[in-house]
Amino acid sequence: MPCLSTVPVAANEEVGPGAFLLRAEGDFPAAPGQFYLLRAWDRDPPLSRPMSVFDRKCGQISFLIFVRGQGTRRLAGLRPGDPLTLFGPLGTPVRPRGGRMALVGGGSGIAPLYLAAKEFRTAGEVDAFLGFRDRPFLVPLFQEVASRVHVASEVGAGGVKGVVTEIFRPHGYDACYACGPDGMLERVWQACRSAGVPLWVFLEERMACGVGACRGCAVRTVGGFRLVCRDGPAFPAEEVIWDG
């Protein structure tokens, strides 16, 4: 049952290039795969911004914001004490399959994976594969909750030089969960499919209502259009129709 509330920002820290960890106080429920619609402005931009929950613990929720446009720029510019409006939790939680699980994130795609790692480790063993454009960040946090953390940096600023699909191998995993750009997701899916490993992908689309009412965030699946906000954001990769 989603709720709307406005709370003061507790902290907003630039943790990596153009990446901000935005924290708010309050007991906000969230399961892996779920998100909140965030806003900190009146009428413009009209839409709130859907953001995966990075972490939640007693009395605090956090979001990893990557600056892309005017909405994320506004969120990145929030200071402690500024009001932040949250609407959620929204979306269908993704469940851990158990056994050995791999989480694969590229760029802003690492945002939903920390909560997944934290929750999934009670159901099995979790490894994380994280891809960054530049200097890697938040890696120690992932190391606290994942058995192994593999890191790639496109410019070679840490970990293996390259993209995350070059360091990820699905062999030996019982299930994989991936979030990132479409091209990356498609390559992860090709690797998982040929290895016979089930994959869940977290998809992104422009979104308005967040509750399935406007049908704006449709994505193509083998079962027809489905909605990122209500049916997702996580979908079984074999159901997704890839554009590329």
Place this chain on the structure above:
Amino acid sequence: MRVGRVLLGNPVVAASGCFGFGAEYGEVYDISRLGAICTKGLTLRPRAGNPPPRLWETRCGLLNSIGLDNPGVEAFLREELPRLKRTGAVVIANVWGASPEEYEQVVQALASSPVDAIELNLSCPNVPGNGIPGRDAAATAEVVGRARAVARGKPLWAKLPPEAPAGLVAVAQAAQEAGADAVCAANSFPALAVDIRTGRPVFANVVAGLSGPAIKPLALRIVYELSREVDIPVVGIGGITTWEDAVEFIMAGAHAIQIGTANFLDPYAGPRIVDGLRAFMEARGLGSWEEIRGCAHR
């Protein structure tokens, strides 16, 4: 209060396409607090809708190209309507047809159902081909007349586009003469966005519908003009985001107002506008909206 023969608890109606079938926002608040709910546009058969992207933001506005993604009227009657009626909400079924015959068939399917009224969507900007009979008086008269003949006395609202080549007044008058109980003005404005990275229109259907606060003064002017020229009630739609916006529409002549994009700015926009209007009535000592309806004309 009333819009023609439809009895509403208040003048705030959820606009079609922005409120699903009610259940989606029903998880957020008691949707029977709204005056009525206009359903997602219904077609004879299920429709997949347009390919993504379906949304694009502009300054204070939103472009959409959803394309009537809906499960079809039969699935609506079987699965959605019973659930929606149980909430106690007044239900207005929004209907679209690819031809006058299809409008007639969908209305026929709804005529003996418990929907409280039918809104003929004569103005969807997001379907290719001849999807906008509301741009023409004769085409409007044909659709409304056919619907009237099979609607078994159900109140019929005609939802008009914001523009018609020979003038919207003639279209509204044609709807009235063909048996419409009310006209709703207006649907989203046909508009365009170009993706400067590709140099191509953002939307596969090229033209999309512009809604949101940006269009409010444009819609208000339309309601002002139509309410002077037709005898049936005018339902105002277009960028209404606050109770103050709603009061402007009532003062310009609207009997009720619909809120669409405002739900995306604030999921509680509907009940907030209901409460704001009630407080305004009390503060002004109004016994009914009739006391100020259309006062801008005087």
